[in-house]
Structures are given as structure tokens and as C-alpha cells.
Amino acid sequence: MKKYIIAFALCLAAIGASAQMNRTKQLIIAATKGWELELRLGYNLGGTSPLPLPAEIRSIDSYNPALGFSLDANVTKWLDVNKKWGIQIGAKLENKNMRTKATVKNYNMEIIGDGGELVKGRWTGGVQTKVDNSFLTFPILGTYKVHPRTTLKAGVFLSYLLHGDFSGYVYDGYLREGDPTGLKVPYTDGKTASYDFSSDLRRFQWGVQIGADWTAFKHLKVFGDLSWGLNSAFPKDFETITFSMYPIYVNMGVGYLF
Amino acid sequence: MNTFFKTILVSVATAFCATSCIQDEALNTECDILSCSLPEGYLVAAPKVDNYTVTLQIQDNVDISKLAPEFEITPGATITPASGSVQDFLHAENNTINYTVTSQDGAWRKVYPVRVVQNMPPSEYFFNVPKLDPQRKYSIFDEVDTDGAFLMSWASGNPGYVLCGVADVEARKKYGDSYKDHVWEFFPTRAVFNGEVSLVDRGGTTFFMVGNEPAVPEYIHLETCSTGSFGTMVGMPIAAGNIFQGFFDISQAIANPRGATKFGEPYRYVPQTFKGRYRYKAGPTFTNEKGQVEAGRQDECSIYALFYETDDNVEYIDGSIHDADFKHPNLVAIAMVDTKGQHETNGWVEFDTPFEMTGRAVDYDKLAHGGYKIGIVISSSADGDYFRGAVGSTLDVADLKIINTNTETE
Numbered sequence: 001m002k003k004y005i006i007a008f009a010l011c012l013a014a015i016g017a018s019a020q021m022n023r024t025k026q027l028i029i030a031a032t033k034g035w036e037l038e039l040r041l042g043y044n045l046g047g048t049s050p051l052p053l054p055a056e057i058r059s060i061d062s063y064n065p066a067l068g069f070s071l072d073a074n075v076t077k078w079l080d081v082n083k084k085w086g087i088q089i090g091a092k093l094e095n096k097n098m099r100t101k102a103t104v105k106n107y108n109m110e111i112i113g114d115g116g117e118l119v120k121g122r123w124t125g126g127v128q129t130k131v132d133n134s135f136l137t138f139p140i141l142g143t144y145k146v147h148p149r150t151t152l153k154a155g156v157f158l159s160y161l162l163h164g165d166f167s168g169y170v171y172d173g174y175l176r177e178g179d180p181t182g183l184k185v186p187y188t189d190g191k192t193a194s195y196d197f198s199s200d201l202r203r204f205q206w207g208v209q210i211g212a213d214w215t216a217f218k219h220l221k222v223f224g225d226l227s228w229g230l231n232s233a234f235p236k237d238f239e240t241i242t243f244s245m246y247p248i249y250v251n252m253g254v255g256y257l258f
Numbered sequence: 259m260n261t262f263f264k265t266i267l268v269s270v271a272t273a274f275c276a277t278s279c280i281q282d283e284a285l286n287t288e289c290d291i292l293s294c295s296l297p298e299g300y301l302v303a304a305p306k307v308d309n310y311t312v313t314l315q316i317q318d319n320v321d322i323s324k325l326a327p328e329f330e331i332t333p334g335a336t337i338t339p340a341s342g343s344v345q346d347f348l349h350a351e352n353n354t355i356n357y358t359v360t361s362q363d364g365a366w367r368k369v370y371p372v373r374v375v376q377n378m379p380p381s382e383y384f385f386n387v388p389k390l391d392p393q394r395k396y397s398i399f400d401e402v403d404t405d406g407a408f409l410m411s412w413a414s415g416n417p418g419y420v421l422c423g424v425a426d427v428e429a430r431k432k433y434g435d436s437y438k439d440h441v442w443e444f445f446p447t448r449a450v451f452n453g454e455v456s457l458v459d460r461g462g463t464t465f466f467m468v469g470n471e472p473a474v475p476e477y478i479h480l481e482t483c484s485t486g487s488f489g490t491m492v493g494m495p496i497a498a499g500n501i502f503q504g505f506f507d508i509s510q511a512i513a514n515p516r517g518a519t520k521f522g523e524p525y526r527y528v529p530q531t532f533k534g535r536y537r538y539k540a541g542p543t544f545t546n547e548k549g550q551v552e553a554g555r556q557d558e559c560s561i562y563a564l565f566y567e568t569d570d571n572v573e574y575i576d577g578s579i580h581d582a583d584f585k586h587p588n589l590v591a592i593a594m595v596d597t598k599g600q601h602e603t604n605g606w607v608e609f610d611t612p613f614e615m616t617g618r619a620v621d622y623d624k625l626a627h628g629g630y631k632i633g634i635v636i637s638s639s640a641d642g643d644y645f646r647g648a649v650g651s652t653l654d655v656a657d658l659k660i661i662n663t664n665t666e667t668e
Contacts, residue, residue: 055284114487116427117424183309184309188513193488
């Protein structure tokens with residue numbers, strides 16, 4: 001992820017530098033034609049979660065959003081002379097992360113080992129989950145300026161998974177081997193069994209996004225966006241997790257308007 | 259337009275709250291017999307309750323035609339016949355009555371054969387009713403007398419090996435799509451038969467048969483096997499082939515593996531010598547509990563028998579006796595077959611090993627009522643209980659027999 005961010009930052013810097021050189025001329029031309037360019041740095045806070053929470057999940061015992069940053073560039077084309085309505089498209093590098101611990105009951109699981117061994121059954125107990133997903137995301141939004149300083153936005157986003165990590169371990173509970181009638185195998189006294197579904201994650205994800213920004217100074221904006229994934233983080237034929245997992249994140253940060 | 263924005267915000271917030279709350283707990287799906295009890299003085303030893311069966315060792319003087327065992331079952335589940343109802347085990351086939359436990363949600367059920375045993379424990383072992391577990395994966399061996407009456411069931415670590423999933427993979431490699439009848443061949447503990455045997459389903463249990471009779475194994479074959487990635491993950495990279503008298507408590511298998519092997523069956527004789535024959539070949543590469551190769555070290559097997567007194571605190575001596583260098587305050591005698599330093603035998607080796615008395619006196623009245631236990635313990639890797647050994651070590655055993663000092667008094 002780091003290398004993507006660096007490369008992306010360099011590109012933006014280059015654009016910024018060239019923009020700087022011809023700034024007055026180009027921006028005036030662009031502005032008169034209703035174009036705006038913005039660079040943004042943000043923080044992603046949220047989770048990748050089943051919705052609604054299935055009955056198997058009995059409690060969420062801990063949640064840590066972890067450090068998920070975003071860096072994006074977007075252009076807005078205002079459609080009317082008053083600059084009320086517009087369209088915004090962007091390119092964003094972002095991490096959607098989280099750490100959770102949950103207590104589950106009778107949670108269906110199926111894990112394939114390195115040698116093709118299949119262990120399946122029902123887990124009752126603790127499940128720790130770590131999600132560290134890096135995406136290249138393209139938001140396509142409609143914008144509406146409700147106030148000279150405030151713009152509302154809504155639309156869709158398309159994401160490509162650059163690097164995925166969806167892993168964790170189970171602890172402090174027991175497995176019923178096969179089904180609820182199978183051998184009951186407790187994992188206690190600090191014994192855990194780990195899982196890693198990173199390679200099963202879906203590459204293309206999409207969803208809806210709404211948000212708002214506020215122009216604090218002439219060039220500085222603060223923003224908040226809510227993105228809600230509409231396809232599951234895992235493909236349909238992935239049977240280990242029997243319910244869909246949707247990434248739902250709030251992206252907050254500051255933007256620089258050229 | 260502000261109203262529009264507010265509407266969106268409110269609806270999103272509502273949707274999120276409505277969908278992300280913890281739902282009501284689903285009804286229980288489990289249907290276990292957790293424990294079984296009978297009036298004081300009825301039992302020789304604590305009931306053996308595993309995931310599929312209940313075995314009750316009953317004192318000779320108890321009338322088993324009117325027995326009312328009480329069961330503790332999964333909360334919310336139901337049991338028929340009812341817990342505490344009077345049953346006639348005397349006239350039931352094999353002194354066994356089937357109890358059905360149904361889960362709270364009604365979707366799952368298990369039929370537990372509850373078996374009552376009043377027979378004398380055996381001193382000579384034939385493994386003469388070999389069968390498969392209810393999931394038809396691994397071998398289980400019962401001892402029956404010449405009339406076919408049940409005497410005892412051998413325990414092994416086979417149930418634990420199910421959890422690593424390796425046997426299915428190996429069976430599929432060799433047999434392709436028809437692998438399901440062959441999974442047992444890839445478990446660490448199994449039998450070798452003389453001639454053609456078939457798997458026959460009788461009343462829900464799959465038996466190894468020759469024609470109409472149970473197939474009597476030529477010998478028991480124990481092999482140290484790899485447990486694959488799942489075994490390594492829990493610090494148990496190998497599974498030694500093992501067979502022992504007693505009980506494999508899978509509830510302790512992960513957290514306390516040596517405590518999971520509970521040795522001993524009620525015994526009413528004082529043992530003198532432990533006889534039998536074995537054949538051993540160590541596997542090529544010795545690995546430790548982390549799966550790392552220990553160069554220069556070679557595997558060896560272990561064969562021994564414990565004789566001990568039970569009391570309020572000691573229902574079983576378990577595998578942790580290995581931690582204590584085979585010393586235990588309740589131990590009366592031990593017969594340790596000398597296999598040390600032996601990495602390969604020249605064919606079959608006969609042994610006749612005397613029980614060494616620890617000095618603990620035998621209470622003969624208690625002995626007559628089953629207050630003592632005998633535990634034969636055999637493993638294809640002597641340190642397999644610490645997950646140290648060589649994959650591919652094989653130990654074959656046959657003709658096991660205990661010679662007793664007081665046989666004539668019984």
C-alpha cells in the first residue's frame with residue numbers, strides 16, 4: 001500500500017507543480033469553463049460487517065478502526081453558471097481497515113489447509129478479525145452547492161482491491177466438528193486456531209457514497225463522506241462465511257482546492 | 259434542500275441502527291448427553307460418556323432389569339426415553355437401550371446407545387469387534403467374549419486426528435471419488451486383516467466383517483502421521499498411532515493433550531506379567547513439537563501397562579504420568595516393555611514383561627468391587643504425546659495378554 005501512496009503522491013506533486021507554473025492562466029481558463037481540481041487527504045473509519053448482524057453474532061467485544069488513510073484527487077465540473085449543480089469524478093487510494101473481537105454462537109466455518117485439508121464445523125466462542133484492505137477507488141458523484149461554502153455530494157464508487165488482508169483467529173470457545181452433533185473440541189487456555197481468507201476477497205467492489213464538504217478558507221476544505229459497499233467483500237461461491245460482508249466506512253479529512 | 263440532506267442522514271442512520279443491532283439468540287442446535295448418573299453404589303466406575311455412546315459399568319449385585327439412569331443433556335434439548343425412567347437393560351439386545359436426544363430447535367438429533375456392562379474385564383485381547391465411528395472415518399475396537407457379550411472398548415487418539423482433515427485428503431489422493439470407504443486406512447490407529455474384509459452397516463454402525471462374522475484383526479497397526487497445517491497451527495505437527503485402555507477425552511485434546519488420554523479399565527485381578535508381540539520400524543526423519551527436524555535422533559515406540567488404585571481424587575491416571583517419569587502415588591504396578599533404543603526390530607518380537615510393584619498394598623475387597631484399573635498403553639512414537647517423533651514410524655502389536663496372580667480366586 002505504501003508504495004502506491006508514494007507513487008500517487010508523486011504524480012499529484014507533479015500535477016501540482018505543473019499547475020503551479022501555469023497556475024493563473026490555466027486555472028482561470030478552467031474556472032471560467034466550470035472546472036475545479038481538488039486534492040484530499042483523509043482518514044477511513046468504519047468496518048466490514050454483515051448487515052444485518054446474523055443471529056450467530058452474540059456480541060461485539062472490541063472494535064479498533066486501525067489506521068486507514070486515503071489520498072485522492074478529484075475534479076468537479078459545474079454544470080450551471082451559478083455553480084450549484086455539478087459532477088465530480090475522482091481517483092482515490094485508500095485503506096479500509098478494522099480490528100474486531102466478537103463472540104459468536106454456532107457460527108458456521110469451513111477452513112482449507114495448505115495441503116487441501118478441510119476442517120468444517122460450528123464455532124461457539126471468540127473470533128478476532130483483522131481487515132487491512134487497500135483499494136484504488138473511483139467515486140462518481142453528483143454535487144449540489146447548498147451554500148456558498150457547503151457542497152453536498154452523492155453517487156457511486158467503484159473499487160479495485162490492490163492488496164487484501166482478511167484474517168484472524170478463534171479463541172476461548174469450542175468447535176463442533178462437521179455439524180452441531182459432531183465432536184466437541186474446546187479451544188481454551190490460550191489455544192487459538194487462525195484463519196486467513198485474504199486470497200478469497202473480491203477484487204471489484206462497488207457501492208454508494210454520500211458526503212459533504214465545507215470551504216473553511218479560500219483553498220482549504222474539510223469533508224466527510226460515507227461509503228457503503230453494496231456487494232459483499234467475498235464472492236457468492238465463498239461458502240466459509242455464510243453471510244455477506246459489506247464495507248461501510250466514513251472518510252473524513254481535508255482538501256486543497258486549486 | 260437542507261431538508262433533503264437531513265432526510266438522507268436520518269434514513270441512513272436509521273437503516274444502520276436497525277440492521278446492525280444484535281439479534282435475538284437462536285434456539286440451541288446441540289443435542290448432547292453431558293453426563294449420566296445412577297444411585298450410589300451401582301457403578302463400578304464413573305460412566306463413560308462420549309459424543310456418541312454411554313457405557314455404564316454396573317456392580318454384579320445390581321438388578322439391571324430395573325435401572326433408571328438420569329441424564330444431564332444440552333439445555334433446551336429433550337431426551338426419550340425420559341431421563342430417570344425405569345428401563346430393562348437385562349433383556350435389551352446387548353444390554354443396550356437407545357436414547358434419542360433432540361436439540362432445542364428440533365433440527366438435530368443424536369441416538370445414543372446406552373450400554374450396561376456387568377461382565378468381568380478381559381485379560382486377553384483380540385480387538386475382535388472392529389468398527390467405524392458414526393461418521394465412518396476411523397477405526398474403533400471392542401472386546402467381546404466368546405458369546406459376543408461386550409467387555410470393553412479400546413481408546414485411541416483417532417478422534418483427534420479427524421480434526422486435522424489429513425486422512426480425507428490422503429484417501430482421496432489414492433482412491434479418487436470412492437475414497438469415503440477408505441478414510442479409515444489413513445488414520446494413525448487401524449487394524450490389518452488377514453484376507454478380504456467388507457464394511458457392513460448393522461443398525462446404524464459400520465462393522466468390519468468377514469461374511470457374517472466380525473473380522474478379527476491379524477494385528478493392530480499404529481503409524482505416526484503428519485497432522486498437516488492445522489495440526490502444526492496448534493503445536494501438534496504429528497499424531498502417533500496409539501491404542502490404550504481407557505478413554506480419549508477430546509474436550510482436553512487441544513489445551514491439555516496428555517490429560518486427554520485417560521488410561522485404565524476397571525480390573526479385578528492383580529497382574530503379574532504383560533505378554534504379547536510387536537514389530538517396529540522408526541520413520542526416517544525425527545521432528546520436534548514445532549515440526550523442526552532433530553538430526554541424529556531416531557524414533558522409538560512405547561508399550562506399557564499400568565495397574566493402579568482409584569479413589570475419590572483419582573478416577574484415571576492420564577498421560578501426564580509421562581511428565582512424572584511414570585510415577586504416580588496411586589500406581590500399584592507397572593510393566594514397561596523394554597523398547598528403549600530400538601529403532602527397528604528384526605521381524606516380530608515376543609515380550610513377557612513382569613509388572614514391577616511400587617510397594618503400594620492391594621486392598622482385595624476393593625479389588626473385587628472394581629476399585630482398581632488396568633491400563634495398557636501403546637504408541638508408535640514414545641514421545642508422541644509431546645508431538646515428537648518421526649512420521650512413518652510403524653508399530654504392529656498382537657496377542658496382548660495379562661497374566662494375573664489371583665485368577666484362580668475369581
